[in-house]
Amino acid sequence: MTYSPEICVVGLGYVGLPLAIELAKYFPVTGFDIKDSRITDLKNNIDPNREVDSEELKQSSMSFTSDPSAIKKSNFIIVAVPTPIDDHKSPDLTPLIKASETVGTNLSEGAIVVYESTVYPGVTEDECVPVLEKTSGLQWKKDFNVAYSPERINPGDKVHTFSTITKVVSGDTEDTLEKAASVYSAAVTAGVHKAASIKAAEAAKVIENTQRDINIALMNELKIIFDKMEISTKDVLTAAKTKWNFLPFEPGLVGGHCIGVDPYYLAYKAEEIGHHPQIIMAGRRINDAMGRYFARELIKKMIDKDIAIKNSKVLILGITFKEDCPDIRNSRVIDIIQELEEFGVNVSVHDPIPDGDEVVEEFNLTLNSSPDKKSFDAVILAVKHREFLAMSEAGLRDYCKENAVFYDIKEVLKHE
Numbered sequence: 001m002t003y004s005p006e007i008c009v010v011g012l013g014y015v016g017l018p019l020a021i022e023l024a025k026y027f028p029v030t031g032f033d034i035k036d037s038r039i040t041d042l043k044n045n046i047d048p049n050r051e052v053d054s055e056e057l058k059q060s061s062m063s064f065t066s067d068p069s070a071i072k073k074s075n076f077i078i079v080a081v082p083t084p085i086d087d088h089k090s091p092d093l094t095p096l097i098k099a100s101e102t103v104g105t106n107l108s109e110g111a112i113v114v115y116e117s118t119v120y121p122g123v124t125e126d127e128c129v130p131v132l133e134k135t136s137g138l139q140w141k142k143d144f145n146v147a148y149s150p151e152r153i154n155p156g157d158k159v160h161t162f163s164t165i166t167k168v169v170s171g172d173t174e175d176t177l178e179k180a181a182s183v184y185s186a187a188v189t190a191g192v193h194k195a196a197s198i199k200a201a202e203a204a205k206v207i208e209n210t211q212r213d214i215n216i217a218l219m220n221e222l223k224i225i226f227d228k229m230e231i232s233t234k235d236v237l238t239a240a241k242t243k244w245n246f247l248p249f250e251p252g253l254v255g256g257h258c259i260g261v262d263p264y265y266l267a268y269k270a271e272e273i274g275h276h277p278q279i280i281m282a283g284r285r286i287n288d289a290m291g292r293y294f295a296r297e298l299i300k301k302m303i304d305k306d307i308a309i310k311n312s313k314v315l316i317l318g319i320t321f322k323e324d325c326p327d328i329r330n331s332r333v334i335d336i337i338q339e340l341e342e343f344g345v346n347v348s349v350h351d352p353i354p355d356g357d358e359v360v361e362e363f364n365l366t367l368n369s370s371p372d373k374k375s376f377d378a379v380i381l382a383v384k385h386r387e388f389l390a391m392s393e394a395g396l397r398d399y400c401k402e403n404a405v406f407y408d409i410k411e412v413l414k415h416e
Helices: 016-023 036-043 054-059 068-073 094-105 123-136 174-187 198-228 233-240 262-272 278-288 290-304 333-342 356-363 392-399
Strands: 007-010 029-032 063-065 076-079 112-115 145-148 167-171 192-194 313-317 346-350 376-381 400-408
Touching (some): 007 016, 007 094, 036 063, 068 094, 076 094, 094 123, 145 198, 167 174, 198 233, 198 262, 198 278, 290 333, 290 376, 376 392
Parallel strands (some): 007 029, 029 063, 076 112, 313 346, 376 400
16 A cells, blocks of 8 residues: 655654664654653764664654654654553553643644553553544544554664564554554564454553563562572573473563563553452562562571671662663662661662663662772672673672672572
8 A cells, every 4th residue: 555654753762762763764754752851862863772873873864853843744653652650550651641642732634643652451542542632623533543553672682673573553443554554564574463453452562571470470489499499590490491392481570661560551451340360460479579589588698607787788780670771660679779778788789781860860879880899798690781791700709708698699690
């Protein structure tokens, strides 16, 4: 089919910017973000998230703006804003609703609005469409249409990128679906999958990370069991992986904007329709408790070495939610920090990857940019950044006092 989209991507974070850059190779694209500072960085060819390099930004034909009126000239609008949880672990749709209000206020007749944000089934049609109608004065399916194409960006992953991951697309009509599929298929070499409905596409996205969360929870529970048996979980998994159909998940902290959040969206909807999701919530309870578990295991190891806990000095290596990625959203390393502080431990955190100001804003925590050697009673390797692994255990132990504990919580180093 012949379709000439004028694209606007709303939200230029970990999801929006990479897809906007790729789509701009084939179509006219405007990138909109409410943060003036982010637009300034992007105009200066800087992506603070490190997902798109400076040369790629420099060569791109897309334009950047924080002026919402720029949305008016677009007939294909992609909304890629965060969908977090609140303090009660319930879905917080505020960013999505605010973005829908902005889009609706500047919506042109005949436009298609595509949502990429992770949501529970029904949000696009039941929550976002009414906002678009109210703020635009236009009528859904008569004056504008909506589609849903769940994001599958994996922050920090340079192999599985926007163009190499199959794109799920859905639309409110057959025509909308075909138009959305034609746009994405131009940039996604892996191809597109046309979902049966918007709700099916929403559900598919939210279960992808729920499945991972449950599998990691199993590994975390196994780690707790094996720790009590004084068996290396890494050794067990290395042996088990030799079977062709063993799923190679690993234990650890589960944070970030996806795996640690999406199950709560599905659970919220399940409760709303009268079903208590037992397995999903069991997985969440296990994974949410791992920071506290690791902190208490460290305390035990320190006591075994006759190290006084109160006012002891502990260095934590890593604050981001995953390795080699500056993203600190929903990082569960903070759970280790808070638990240790409750024991009266003086905690210092070193991480060369994230923006220090963002860490202060998010966690009220100032990073230690240059920890003193031979000065800590314990060192925790919490995030396996390449920079840390390159130092080897011997190098990382240089931060330790003579009788200190070195705790590699994911057992990623070859212990010496």
